[in-house]
Amino acid sequence: METAFESGLRFTEVSDIDQLNELAERWMRYYNATQIHSRHGLTRYQAWNKIKAEQLILPPPAEYCRELAISTPKEAKVSPDLEIRFGGRYYSVKDIRGVLVGQKLLVAKNPWETDGARVATYDADGNEIWQAVPQIEFDEMGFRADAAVIGAEYKGRIDTVAQQHAKELDKLAMGADTLEEAAAKRKGKAVPFNGEIDPYKHQEDTLAARNTLYLPKQGTQMEYNRMEVAEQVLSKVEMAKLLKPRIEAAGGDWKQAVRMLQTAYPQGIEASRLDEAFDKLMNAGRLKIHRTGSL
Structure with a gap:
């Protein structure tokens, strides 16, 4: 520019900037069309014509x-x-x-x-x-243009850094090389870190360091509504219904047992003492037992 164009301005009278720009543009076209570039051996226009459409990035509007x-x-x-x-x-x-x-x-x-x-x-x-x-494109129905087609393909979301770290920690805790192996160990109730970590160690260390014994404190009994539960009392009729099958199965005289029950338990008996009544009849000797073979 300095040697091939500006030097010629000494021999030309330039009246305004428009004339100067016109002369500069004409020199530029001449130079790019005739001068051979030392790097590729072509004129600049010849080299420019070899550019492809995908290589030519046009500026925005x-x-x-x-x-x-x-x-x-x-x-x-x-x-x-x-x-x-x-x-x-x-x-x-x-x-x-x-x-x-x-x-x-x-x-x-x-x-x-x-x-x-x-x-x-x-x-x-x-x-x-x-x-x-990249901008996310949507179709006319409002669906993402790159969305997976149901029943035809599957597209999982990429894991965030936090999710990637969580998976690495999962493998580390279970002593596994893959996520599948870690899941299998967890399903098998494997202890994380092979049981080498004691989650209560800090509690033991704190109590040992303090070495403090706490005595129980005296308190005041809280008042509460205590429900009295009365035990069921069996009448003579109910006793007879329950004892008759047992006495007859033991080979006893039921008529003799009835007379004794009426005398010994005129008001009936608590349900928990029913076995006691049965034993009393046997021990008194008034219940006749017929033994026919070994018990």
Whole structure:
């Protein structure tokens, strides 16, 4: 530019900036069309014509660029589906390293993509890095365009960092190499950490360090409504119904037993003493026992 164009201006009278721009543009076309580049051996126009459509990235429309100039980044909260809402659209942040559900991310428009968005992330040194996030497309019925088709495929959500750590801790606790092995051990009631951790060790250490004996305190008996439960009393008729089968099964004289019961228990007897009454009849010798063979 300095040697091939500006040096010629000494021999030309330039009246205004428009004339200068016209001369500069004509020189640019001439230079790019005729001068061979030392790196590839072609003119710059010849090399430019070899570019492919996918390699030529066009800038956004002028209106969008003006919006970028006056727009400011905003915070967006990460949903349980690892999505954010920004500018009335939804974007997936599942590929953002270390993203957490409920986390607030700083989001801005993407200057290289209309309706695109970028999220502020940070590297190990704390440097701010803007990462592009894809927009989530929806069909005319409001379903996600990339959603799994029921009965045809399955798409699981990517685990967050917290979920990944939880799975690693699960394998560590169960002494397993895989999640399946950890689940099998847990189903088999295996003790975590192979029983090497005593969950009550801190209690034992605290009590031993304090070495304190607590004496029982004297208290006052609380008043309460105590229900008196009366035991069932069997009448002579009820006693007869219960004792007759037992006496006859033992080979006794039921008529003699009835007379004794009427004399000994005119008011009946408590249900818990029924066996006592039976034994009394036998011990008194008034109950005739017929032994026919061994008992």
